[in-house]
Amino acid sequence: MPESTAVPQNLLWWQGLPEPESAAPCPDLQSLDAAIVGDGFTGLWTAYFLKQLRPTWRIAIFEQHYVGYGASGRNGGWLIGGMAGQEDWLGSLPDSQRQQSQQLLYGIVESVRAVCDAHQIDCDFNHAGVLYAAARYPEQAHSAHAWLKAIQASGQPESAFHWLAKPDAENLLHMPDLYGGLYSPHCATINPVKLCLGLASTLREMGVQIVExxxxxxxxxxxxxxxxxxxxxxxxxxxxxxxxPAWHPLSRKRLPVYSNVIATRSLSDHEWQQTVKKPGLAFSDLCRSITYGQRSQGGHMVFGARGGYQFGAKARFEFTQNDPAFRAPTTFLQRLFPSLTEQDIQYRWAGSLAMSRGFRPFAGFDKDSGIAYAGGYGGEGVGASHLFGQTLAELITETGSVFTEQPWVIRGNPSQLKNWEAEPMPWLGYHTLGRLFALEDWLCHEKKLPWLHKPLNTLSRFASGLIS
Ligand SMILES: Cc1cc2nc3c(=O)[nH]c(=O)nc-3n(C[C@H](O)[C@H](O)[C@H](O)COP(=O)(O)OP(=O)(O)OC[C@H]3O[C@@H](n4cnc5c(N)ncnc54)[C@H](O)[C@@H]3O)c2cc1C
Incomplete structure (x- = not known):
């Protein structure tokens, strides 16, 4: 394991914040009511809600590096009131239960705000919504409408997601070839490191030991x-x-993929008028490559794109500034905002997230072994980890509420979760799909071989369906 004592130099979220202290001795802990492995958002939120429910419990979080080392300190700062696979979950529920689940999901954003307000955590929280933009070619508008249809078929109301035609979308974003976009109010933007550090300091005050x-x-x-x-x-x-690691009951259940983020220098008001008009807006270029951007509080445009996969399901957190992995977000950013050049990019960082087989995040508790687990968020864990932290705390304490009665909750050990296939299948699958998606996007973007766009779209959808 590489010893990571310093935060990556070019990670925007840490700028102006104190660096984590180097090795502190492990306190002499005799026994605990709860030991938490990992102090990303899942660990922090679980500790927070456990301490609320059981104030006298001795709780410690063990972190191999420092607070915010993992995906929680490296993400794009989208705090989504929702989770991966939401349409499938919600679509399978009876009406009454669906509404309850929707409220939990949509309520995430304001629930995080309430905790931040209560504990004076300043994380640059800005609840401005998200626009999934049909930004470059007409096929993106078709995909947006197909997605909207699936959202509506899953019983979600129009207030949660609706189509903005070009003139309305242009009030939010300026892109030369914008066709419109799907807007949802259920998303805020944050500085995730500030949220991690703020939560950690709140937890210390509440008596939770955080051992880095x-x-x-x-x-x-x-x-x-x-x-x-x-x-x-x-x-x-x-x-x-x-x-x-190998001893972990979830080792075959999650597949690490990495995602890469870039951020510009601080842009002027005039430059924002030419790009992202609404402060705090989260935005995405609606294509299969999964991109995510935000206009951050410090005036930087943050933009990320998925990523890569290492043979053997190895997580990756170390990247140099000129790593080829940063080509994808740079290319996408310039396609969307041609006025921005490579010289405007000041920060580059990356990290790994985990995909569950079937792309369904989970929160579970095995009462016999006392082991609770949550994860498999895909790229949407900033908000979902808040919901799952509360869920795990309630499962462990047998509190019982709507949180523990959701379809993503597992009672017992995680054996009912599907395993990922053994290598080389994940490696071949990831790279084949990646090339297929890139070819489809490039042909549509360049408006080349138009007769091939539809068959490629069908093939891409079919191939994606095979692993979901
Ligand atoms: C580049 C990138 C961009 C993303 N963008 C977004 C976004 O904009 N919005 C969104 O919703 N999601 C996003 N995600 C996903 C999101 O960040 C994650 O889903 C979420 O942070 C997961 O939190 P976690 O606490 O479960 O895991 P992590 O934050 O990864 O925390 C796990 C921690 O466990 C520690 N650990 C591991 N093994 C051990 C051990 N044996 N002993 C002690 N400690 C251990 C690790 O060091 C790590 O700090 C992104 C992810 C990446 C990588």
């Missing part, structure tokens, strides 16, 4: 081994997302 540079080496029968020190604990929360 503390690697959990093994988990067994109400015991964790941390930096070679065995420790008894009543409950164990596995919140390590893209890093599951």
């Amino acid at each position: 540079r503390a690697r959990v080496e093994e988990v067994s029968n109400r015991r964790v081994t941390v930096n070679s020190q065995p420790l008894r604990c009543g409950h164990i929360v596995l919140a390590s997302e893209a890093f599951p």
Whole structure:
């Protein structure tokens, strides 16, 4: 394991914040009510809600590096009131239950705001919604309408997602070839590192131990081994997302893929009028490559694109500034906003997230072993981890509420989750799909071989369906 003592130099979210301290000794902890592995959002939120429900419990979070090292400190800062696979989940529910689940999902954004307000956590929170833009070619507008149809078929109201025609979309974004976009109010933008650090400091005040540079080496029968020190604990929360080691019950259930983010220098008001007009807006170029951008509070345009996959399902967090992985977000950004050049890009960073088989995130608790687990968020875990943190806390404490009665909740061990196939299938699948999607996007963008666009679209949809 590489020893990561410093945050990546070119990670925008850390600018102006104090660097994490280097190795602090592991406190002498005798036994715990709950040991949490990983202090990303899942670990932090679970500790927060556990402490609310059981104020006297001794709770510790063990983090192999520092607070915010993982995806939680490296993402694009979209706080979504929803989760991956939402249409499938909601579409399968009876009406009354669907409305309850929708409220939980849509309520995430304001629930996070309420916690931030209560504890004076300043994370540059801006609830300005998200626009999935048909930004470059007409096929994107067709995809947007097909997606909207699926959203409506899953019973979601028009207030949650609606189509904005070009003139309305142009009030939010300026793009030379904009056709319109799907708008949802259920998204805020944040500085995720500020949220991680703010939550960690709140938790310390509440009496939760956060132990950095503390690697959990093994988990067994109400015991964790941390930096070679065995420790008894009543409950164990596995919140390590893209890093599951071989001993981890989720090691075959999640596949780490990486995503790459760039951010510009601080742009002037005039430059924003030429690009993203609405402060705090989250936006995406609606294509299969999965892109995400935001106009950040500090005036930087942040823009990311998925990514890559390493043979053997290895998570990746170390990237140099000239890594070829940053070509994709740079190319997309320039296609969307031709006035921005490579010289305007000041920050580059990346990290790994985890995909569950079937792209359905999960939150579970096995009462017999005392092990709780959550994850498989895909690229949509910033908000979902808040919901799942509360869910895990309620499952562990047997509180019982609407949170624990959701279709994404698993009672028992995670064996009912599908395994990913063994190599080389994931590697071949990822790279084949990636090339297919890139070819489809390039042909449509360049308006070349128009007769091939429809068959390629059908093939891409079919291929995506095979792994969902
Ligand atoms: C580049 C990028 C962009 C993204 N953009 C968005 C976005 O805009 N919106 C969104 O909703 N989602 C986004 N995501 C996904 C989102 O960031 C994640 O789903 C979410 O942060 C997961 O949180 P987590 O706490 O489960 O995992 P993590 O944040 O990865 O935390 C896991 C922690 O566990 C620690 N750990 C692992 N193993 C051990 C061990 N054995 N012992 C001790 N500690 C251990 C790790 O060091 C890590 O800090 C993005 C992800 C990436 C990588």
